[in-house]
Amino acid sequence: MMGLPRCMTFGGPRVDAAIAKELLRAVEPMAIEAALEAEHMHQQRQDDQQRIRDLELQQARYEASLAERRYAACDPDNRLIAAQLEKNWEAALRRVQDLQARHLSQKRDYVEVDPNAFTDLADNLSAAWNAPGVTMRARQQLLRALIADIIVDIDDEARDVVLTIHWRGGQHSQLRVHKPRTGEHGCATSEDALAVMRSMAGRWSDEHIAASLNRMGLPTGQGKTWTAHRVSSVRRVRGIHAYRSAEKDGEWLTMTEAAKALGVTNHTIRRLIKAGVLPAVQVVPGAPFQIRADDLASDKVKTAMARKGRPYRASDENTLPMFTDT
Numbered sequence: 001m002m003g004l005p006r007c008m009t010f011g012g013p014r015v016d017a018a019i020a021k022e023l024l025r026a027v028e029p030m031a032i033e034a035a036l037e038a039e040h041m042h043q044q045r046q047d048d049q050q051r052i053r054d055l056e057l058q059q060a061r062y063e064a065s066l067a068e069r070r071y072a073a074c075d076p077d078n079r080l081i082a083a084q085l086e087k088n089w090e091a092a093l094r095r096v097q098d099l100q101a102r103h104l105s106q107k108r109d110y111v112e113v114d115p116n117a118f119t120d121l122a123d124n125l126s127a128a129w130n131a132p133g134v135t136m137r138a139r140q141q142l143l144r145a146l147i148a149d150i151i152v153d154i155d156d157e158a159r160d161v162v163l164t165i166h167w168r169g170g171q172h173s174q175l176r177v178h179k180p181r182t183g184e185h186g187c188a189t190s191e192d193a194l195a196v197m198r199s200m201a202g203r204w205s206d207e208h209i210a211a212s213l214n215r216m217g218l219p220t221g222q223g224k225t226w227t228a229h230r231v232s233s234v235r236r237v238r239g240i241h242a243y244r245s246a247e248k249d250g251e252w253l254t255m256t257e258a259a260k261a262l263g264v265t266n267h268t269i270r271r272l273i274k275a276g277v278l279p280a281v282q283v284v285p286g287a288p289f290q291i292r293a294d295d296l297a298s299d300k301v302k303t304a305m306a307r308k309g310r311p312y313r314a315s316d317e318n319t320l321p322m323f324t325d326t
Helices: 012-073 079-105 121-129 136-146 191-200 206-215 228-238 255-262 266-275 293-297 299-306
Strands: 147-155 160-167 172-178
Touching (some): 012 079, 012 121, 012 136, 012 160, 012 172, 136 147, 191 228, 206 228, 255 266, 266 299
């Protein structure tokens, strides 16, 4: 075997799940069509049986009427023939009575089929396929009944397992299942959640990202709710650049951290930012302020903080004094 190309290897759970999903998707229209066809055949069979009963009753009534006419036309002096004709007439009348009684007891069942009743058939099939009592052998028998063979190939560039399913009857379909890289597992963060992180990172803090993911109903890979710590962990693993003040390297600070460093309140920091004394970055309106740590030591900030008597106000040349000096 030396020098021969290696066999293809890939994980089975993802492929099995993809084939099962494709099987249920393909069976859904077939199941609906089969159910409607079965109902149509049932109604047609009842119509045929009803038609046969009607013809049989009609024939019995004709035979009873014929027996009556024969008895009436018989010479009463011929007692032997008259007795036999009377016996035949009574038998024909009893047959008519029996058929009428059977006709009344076997009334046709009218069943009105609502096509909307089959709208949730796919969910029912999925529930039946995933039911705890269904064995793997039963699933395999269903697969063999519907699928002739499956051809597998590997797309190395896209890292996909390409499955070509040949259905019994000549149809075929193709599936692509992502082949996980080394270290990837089924509990990885979904691509939707990662897309939200990439779009919000650098503009919003990890707390804001976690709150947004939770509001959107996107759980973690383990099905848990998001926290700032979990968002930070995923960012580090995926190499997603963070909100600058969330990177605790000391260069950027939040408003709370800046207030703590100066020993003032958040309201004071906000007033300094509004007055233009303390530079701050806001990526979009309404986003949290990001403050460079070096700006806290500027002369303008020191002067503003030294004004203990009254709050700092930026000078405005267009502001007129209320009272003149004269």
